[in-house]
Amino acid sequence: MRTGSLRSVVAKRLLWLxxxxxxxxxxNFWLFRVLPGxxxxxxxxxxxxxxxxxxxxxxxxxxxxxxxxQYLDYLRHIFTFNTGLxxxxxxxxxxxxxxALVHTLILVAAAEFLIAVxxxxxGVRAGAKPxxxxxxxxxxxxxxxxxxxxxxxxxxxxxxxxxxxxxxPIFGMQSLSAPASGVGHVTDILMHLVLPAVSLAIVxxxxxxxxxxxxxxxxxxxxxxxxxxAKGVRERKVLWGHVVPNAFLxxxxxxxxSAQFLLAGTIQVEVVFSWPGLGLLMVQAVSTRDLxxxxxxxxxxxxxxxxxxxxADLLYAWIDPRVRFR
Amino acid sequence: xxxxxxxxxxxxxxxxxxxxxWRQLLRSPRGVIGLAGLVWFVGIAIVGAILYKNPLPTGxxxxxxxxxxxxxxxxxxxxxxxxxxxxIMLGAQVSVIVGFAATAIATTLGAVIGITxxxxxxxxxxxxxxxxxxxxxxxxxxxxxxxxxILPRGLLTIILVIAVTSWPGPARIIRxxxxxxxxxxxxxxxxxxGCREWRxxxxxxxPAVMPVILANAALLTAVxxxxxxxxxxxxxxxxxxASWGNLLQGAFDGGAMLQGAWWVIVPPGLCIVxxxxxxxxxxxxxxxxxxxxxxxx
Amino acid sequence: MTLLAVDxxxxxxxxxxxxxxxxxxxxxxxxxxxxxxxxxxxxxxxxTLALAILGMLPPNGEVTAGTVSLGGRCLTDASAKExxxxxxxxxxxxxxxxxxxxxxxxxxxxxxMEALMxxxxxxxxxAAARQRAAELLRMVEIRDDxxxxxxxxxxxxxxxxxAIAISLASGPGLLIADEPVTALDVITQFQILSxxxxxxxxxxxxxxxxSHDLGVIANICDEAIVxxxxxxxxxxxxxxxxxxxxxPYTEMLVNAMPRLTGTRGAFSGIPGSPPSLSSxxxxxxxxxxxxxALAKCSADEPTETVLGSGRTASxxxxxxxxxx
Numbered sequence: 001m002r003t004g005s006l007r008s009v010v011a012k013r014l015l016w017l018x019x020x021x022x023x024x025x026x027x028n029f030w031l032f033r034v035l036p037g038x039x040x041x042x043x044x045x046x047x048x049x050x051x052x053x054x055x056x057x058x059x060x061x062x063x064x065x066x067x068x069x070q071y072l073d074y075l076r077h078i079f080t081f082n083t084g085l086x087x088x089x090x091x092x093x094x095x096x097x098x099x100a101l102v103h104t105l106i107l108v109a110a111a112e113f114l115i116a117v118x119x120x121x122x123g124v125r126a127g128a129k130p131x132x133x134x135x136x137x138x139x140x141x142x143x144x145x146x147x148x149x150x151x152x153x154x155x156x157x158x159x160x161x162x163x164x165x166x167x168x169p170i171f172g173m174q175s176l177s178a179p180a181s182g183v184g185h186v187t188d189i190l191m192h193l194v195l196p197a198v199s200l201a202i203v204x205x206x207x208x209x210x211x212x213x214x215x216x217x218x219x220x221x222x223x224x225x226x227x228x229x230a231k232g233v234r235e236r237k238v239l240w241g242h243v244v245p246n247a248f249l250x251x252x253x254x255x256x257x258s259a260q261f262l263l264a265g266t267i268q269v270e271v272v273f274s275w276p277g278l279g280l281l282m283v284q285a286v287s288t289r290d291l292x293x294x295x296x297x298x299x300x301x302x303x304x305x306x307x308x309x310x311x312a313d314l315l316y317a318w319i320d321p322r323v324r325f326r
Numbered sequence: 327x328x329x330x331x332x333x334x335x336x337x338x339x340x341x342x343x344x345x346x347x348w349r350q351l352l353r354s355p356r357g358v359i360g361l362a363g364l365v366w367f368v369g370i371a372i373v374g375a376i377l378y379k380n381p382l383p384t385g386x387x388x389x390x391x392x393x394x395x396x397x398x399x400x401x402x403x404x405x406x407x408x409x410x411x412x413x414i415m416l417g418a419q420v421s422v423i424v425g426f427a428a429t430a431i432a433t434t435l436g437a438v439i440g441i442t443x444x445x446x447x448x449x450x451x452x453x454x455x456x457x458x459x460x461x462x463x464x465x466x467x468x469x470x471x472x473x474x475x476i477l478p479r480g481l482l483t484i485i486l487v488i489a490v491t492s493w494p495g496p497a498r499i500i501r502x503x504x505x506x507x508x509x510x511x512x513x514x515x516x517x518x519x520g521c522r523e524w525r526x527x528x529x530x531x532x533p534a535v536m537p538v539i540l541a542n543a544a545l546l547t548a549v550x551x552x553x554x555x556x557x558x559x560x561x562x563x564x565x566x567x568a569s570w571g572n573l574l575q576g577a578f579d580g581g582a583m584l585q586g587a588w589w590v591i592v593p594p595g596l597c598i599v600x601x602x603x604x605x606x607x608x609x610x611x612x613x614x615x616x617x618x619x620x621x622x623x
Numbered sequence: 624m625t626l627l628a629v630d631x632x633x634x635x636x637x638x639x640x641x642x643x644x645x646x647x648x649x650x651x652x653x654x655x656x657x658x659x660x661x662x663x664x665x666x667x668x669x670x671t672l673a674l675a676i677l678g679m680l681p682p683n684g685e686v687t688a689g690t691v692s693l694g695g696r697c698l699t700d701a702s703a704k705e706x707x708x709x710x711x712x713x714x715x716x717x718x719x720x721x722x723x724x725x726x727x728x729x730x731x732x733x734x735x736m737e738a739l740m741x742x743x744x745x746x747x748x749x750a751a752a753r754q755r756a757a758e759l760l761r762m763v764e765i766r767d768d769x770x771x772x773x774x775x776x777x778x779x780x781x782x783x784x785x786a787i788a789i790s791l792a793s794g795p796g797l798l799i800a801d802e803p804v805t806a807l808d809v810i811t812q813f814q815i816l817s818x819x820x821x822x823x824x825x826x827x828x829x830x831x832x833x834s835h836d837l838g839v840i841a842n843i844c845d846e847a848i849v850x851x852x853x854x855x856x857x858x859x860x861x862x863x864x865x866x867x868x869x870x871p872y873t874e875m876l877v878n879a880m881p882r883l884t885g886t887r888g889a890f891s892g893i894p895g896s897p898p899s900l901s902s903x904x905x906x907x908x909x910x911x912x913x914x915x916a917l918a919k920c921s922a923d924e925p926t927e928t929v930l931g932s933g934r935t936a937s938x939x940x941x942x943x944x945x946x947x
Contacts, residue, residue, distance in 0.1 A: 023460050031472060140356075143610065147548065147602035149555050152595035155578065163586050170583070227724025229679060231738040231789060232711030235703070242726050264467035268556060272578070282468065283560055286475045294475070298468050305465045 009317045017310050024302045025075065032295045093296045096281060101300065103173060104277030107200070108266055110193055114201035115262075119208025126209065127216025127247065128239055139213065142206030151268035154199040158272060161195060168195045171274035196269045204262055208251065215247040252316055263305065347537060350615045357611030360544075363604025367597075371422040374415035380567055382408045382416065392580075392587045402589035404573065405580025410590055413568050414597060420481070420569035421551050421601055427485045428550040432492035433543045439493070440500030441535070445508055445527055455501070461494040470553065474562040481564045488553045496542050503535040537616050544609035548602045555598050570594040626797050626829050627653040627676070627714075632689035632699075634668075634675050634853075636900075643900040645671040647853045648689065653797065658823065658830040660844030660861065662837065662876075666897050668853035669833045670719075673801045676831075677714060678706045693797075712742045715790030717783075719802035724786055725774040731785045732756050732770040738792035745793045759788040763818060780811035787818065797829045804839060816843055837880055841865055846933070849873050852898055852908035855927075859934040869936040871913045907939065915940050 126138040162170035169192050174185075219225065220243055228242050229235075267279030274280065278297055285293040351357040390407035393399055401410035443454040470487050477483045507513065508531065516526050557563050558571025561579075565572070577590040634646035646668045653659050663669045674680050676691050678698065691698040693713055698706065710716070718724045725734055735756035739746050746752040760770055763784040774782055783803060790798055800819070804812040820843060822828050832844055840847055840861065847864040849857040849872065857870040868874040875893045895912040898904055904911055910920040919939045927935045928942045 020460060020463050024464065027464070031476065143606050144599070144603060147552075147599050147606050149552050149559075149595070149598055149602075151556060151559050152574065152591075152598065155574070155583070155591050156595070158583055159586070159588055159591060163583060223718065223723030224726050226679060227718060227786065227789075228726065228737075230677065230710055230716040230718075230724075232707050232709070232741045232793070233737065234707055234741075242728075245728055246726070263465050264556065267467055267471075268559070271560065282471060286471060287561065294472065298472050301465050301468045302463070306463050309463060 010314060013310055013313050017306060020306050021303060024306065025299065028295060028299045028302070031298075032291065093292050096293060097278070097296055097300060100276060100278045100281045100297075101304075103275065104266060104270070104279065106189075107193065107196055107269070107275060107277060108262060110197035111200035111204070111262065111266075114197060115205045115208055118201070119205040120212065122205070123209040123212030123251075124216065124239070124244060127213040127220075127243075130213070130217045130220075135213070138209060142209040144206075145202055146204075146206035146210075148203050149268070150199060150203045150265035151272055153203050154196070154269045154272035157195050157199050168192070173276055192273075192275075196273045196275050199269050199272075200262065200265050203265055207261065212247060212251045215250045216243055219243050219246045249316065252312060263301065347615055351611055354611045354614065356607040357615075360604045360606075360608030360611055363600060364608065367418060367601045367604065368422055370415060371418035374418050378412055378416040380416065382412055382568065384408055392582065392585050392590070394587075395589050401593050402587070404590050405576055405582065410573070410593065413573050414570065414593055417568040417570045417573060417594070418597070420564070420567050421554060421598070424481070424485055424488065424554040425547045425551040425601070425605075428488040428492065428554075429543055429547040431485070431489035432546060432550075433496050433539060435489070436493040436496030437500050437539055440497040441504050441527060441531065443497070444501035444504030445523075445531060451501075454497075458494045458497050462498075464491075466491040467553075467556065470557060471560065471562060474557055479562075479564060481567060484554055484557060484562075484564060487557070488550050491553075492546055492549065496539070496546065499542050500535055500539055503538040504531055507531055507534045537612070541609050541612035541616060544605050544612060548605035548609065551598065551602050551605070570598050624655045625652050626655050626694060627831075628690075628692045629672075629676065630690050630692075632672070632675060632691060633687045634671050634680065634684055635687050636681075637683045637685075638901070641901055644903070645684070645853050645900060646675065649850075649853075649855050650689075651848055651855065651858065653829055653831060655796065656823070656827045656829055657846060658832060658844040660840035660847045661831065661833045661850060662835070662840050662847055663850035664835055664897050666852070666900065667850040669835075669850050670801050671853075672850070673716070673799050673831065673833050676799060677710055677716060678703075679710075679716075708742065711738055711790070711795065712745075712793045713795050713797065715793075715795040715798045717786050717790045717798065717800045717803045719805055725782060727774055730771045730773055731765075731777065731782075732760065735759055735785065735789050735792055738789045742793050756788075756792070759792055760785070763788045764814075778811075779807055780814060783807065783811075783815055784818065787815070787822075791822070791826070791828075795828075797831065799831045799833070801833045802835070803832075805834065805836065812839070819843060837865065837876060849876070852903060853900065854908065854937065856909070856938065857936045859931070863931075863934055869930060869941050870938045871915055871940065872909050873936075875914075907937075917943070 122138050122142070126135040129135055158170060161168050173192050174188055225238065225243060228238050233241075266277065267283065269275065270277045270279035271283055278301060282294060282297045282301075285291070285297065352361075384406040387407075390403055391405055393403040393407075395402045399409050399411070401414065404410055404413065439454055439458065443451045443458075470491055473487045473490065474483060477487070513526060513530060516530065517523075554563070554569070555571035555574075558569050559575045559578070561575055563569060563572050563575070571594075573594045574591065577587065582590050629652070630650050632646060632649045633644070636643045636645050649668070649672055651659070661669045661672065671680070671684070674684075675686055676698065678701070680686070686699055689699070693709065696709075698709065701709070725731065729737075732753070733756075736749070736752040739752045739755055740749070746755055757767065757770060761767070765781060765784055765788075769777065769781070774785075777785070787803070803819075804815050807815065816839065819830065823830060830844070832840060834840055844861050847859065847861045848855055849864065849870065851872050857864060857868065857873045864873060865877055868877050872893070875891070878891050879893065881890065893912055898908055898911070904921070906922045907913070907916075907920045907925050910916040913920065917939055923939070925937045925939045925942065927937050928945055929935050930941070930945065
């Protein structure tokens, strides 16, 4: 009875990745080009643009040709990373997208770090003594924080630490007065990073705490903990060497699913703090009806999430030997 | 075979004993608080609907903008000089209505798909589940933003947009419930005896997974209320109906932060938190009642 | 030489606001190299007894009276730290359904190694641990190429053998086995029992074997203790208890076993079912199902009647028979 190899799992998941991306691209296409009342059709019909502009837009989006042709054209554009020009600022969309992506990644990484640290710390403490006062306090406060809309947490933090007690900058990623490179530059960015990252983390860490605590309670109830104890292994090693690794598996799944939650939070935090990331870009594109940007941003985000899921799946397969069997 | 009834579910099977579950729920502190909160906010929504009408009167001079709380204005005024307290009372309806409506649609859709997929297995299951997987892979808020931007503004749009992004979760969870229920002996007996499939689904499977559906629905409602607030804050909500999210959006755009007008920011947020927490507590209490292992006695 | 002495051990479980008496004044001794079988149905308290010895009761259970001493050292008073040192080192334990006593995330050899390295002085370093672990696995007849496998890749019998190897890793003098073969098919049972037999022979291992299976206990043990509703109702050598049962419960248990030889008869059983611990009958807990119950049995709890060296029974009828 040999295990399935890790390689076959990777291969299967990669195949699924490609299929999912294809479907996402198709849905994107459908949303923006085909859906009745789709903004592109709307705009060209509204007559807000000059005839020449309408023709140009139609041409670049291939609106005057059949749907099938448009679709193929669209796919070609994707593969060549040709996302057109921003309607609002007339620069290539890609030049807007990628810096924004980097900024968002910085924010997300900082938040994830805080979430992992505090989530695991509180989750294990709560799970080790279920039903205790500590457990109840941790669980209730985690639930309370989860019920807070991220943008409101951001607003409160902004109010408190930027207006009432002005420690941190109120918006943006960099101050105009800060140096453009070197330690000063990094420090400046970090200062701007604190409030947004904390806003994100405070709302989301609760999910990790809850899921870790619940799965720990389940694992501790299982027989093998008794078996490990019977060997004379010290309690701390039983907890961290056996219970936590086993409890981590469902936690990992939730961490991935909660990446979507984190994504939603990131968009809100970027808006409140004017952090120049993908979320802010997207929301601005909606109000200026800058459709090339909107479409590309949406697609990029969808791709990022799919890739994230894949990484988590592979991680899971690597950690849990039982999964490789499939 | 109308007269044939399968033997009652084995002991430990909680379905078919809703009264007992209800009583247990009322015994847990979280359940009680959750229910109380729910009743409170629905009450506010009803009172608000009776006392106030859209749109609320705006301030007459520029001096009436962002006034701090006083005896005339209990919670001060917003960026247009409107009474914040009145706005909060009036805005409660939207959260409650959107929350319930979006959840009802998403849960129903999810249940239909989950039960069909879980019970009938085979190619139906594979296709439905793959579809659900793809739906799950699409990021929720970005999709909601795009849809809300494309579709005409309004309450119905918001409800639909939220429902469309929420149904995959319940579908998966319900399907799991159905899968484990399907293998129980009493179901196998019913099938061996010749009971028709749809009858089994309606009479046994559905009541059995109902607790799971309800616990999940409570959580979904919490998420729906949050989502409505976020969409409103991002400017994609229904501008004709006051809502807590709209209130926050107007205040933020109107410069409340720089003026330090905390009275416009804090109360609406607290209301949102309160309503969401009520549903979260309720959902938590319900799932503990269903899975006693998580709650050592 | 007495290895383990249990004296008046009582255990209660908290369930809601009730307290259930799972074990009531159990006393017995295990000598070096001897094999004691603890026989009883589900709910008789036999597993509670096994867990209580090593202080491994679940969070809602507690020892309310009595002592357990191992080679003179008192275990019931011992601190958590001291207990950790005893477990695995002086007393090993094997559980029912060993599929659940192994960590699903680690290969079997690493779990044996963990048992070896849990106590100082057993092995010098990790490499030595790996070697010794491999030897142990070979001793329980697990081939080398299976050593790196994960628990879910092994059969039930293999997992049970791994559990036995783990329990013996640090060289304990006593092994407590709680229903070790119940979840296995008959052929595998036979293999495991032969293994235990061989180990007793080669290592001079003392054994406490908990089971509901008369046949298995008859096979592998020297002494037998019969339990019912948390009490010890009869004890003696396996021959004495099974050939000449004194307590009515034991007698009905023995008669309930179908025989392959001899004349055919109807199956006999024991009418009724064991009492729930939350509502124990007054007096002797067995009296509602006892065919020879006296009036006294529903009022007074029986005490132990000594019938010979190491031979006792807790029954009013037996007591009455002895005194006449």
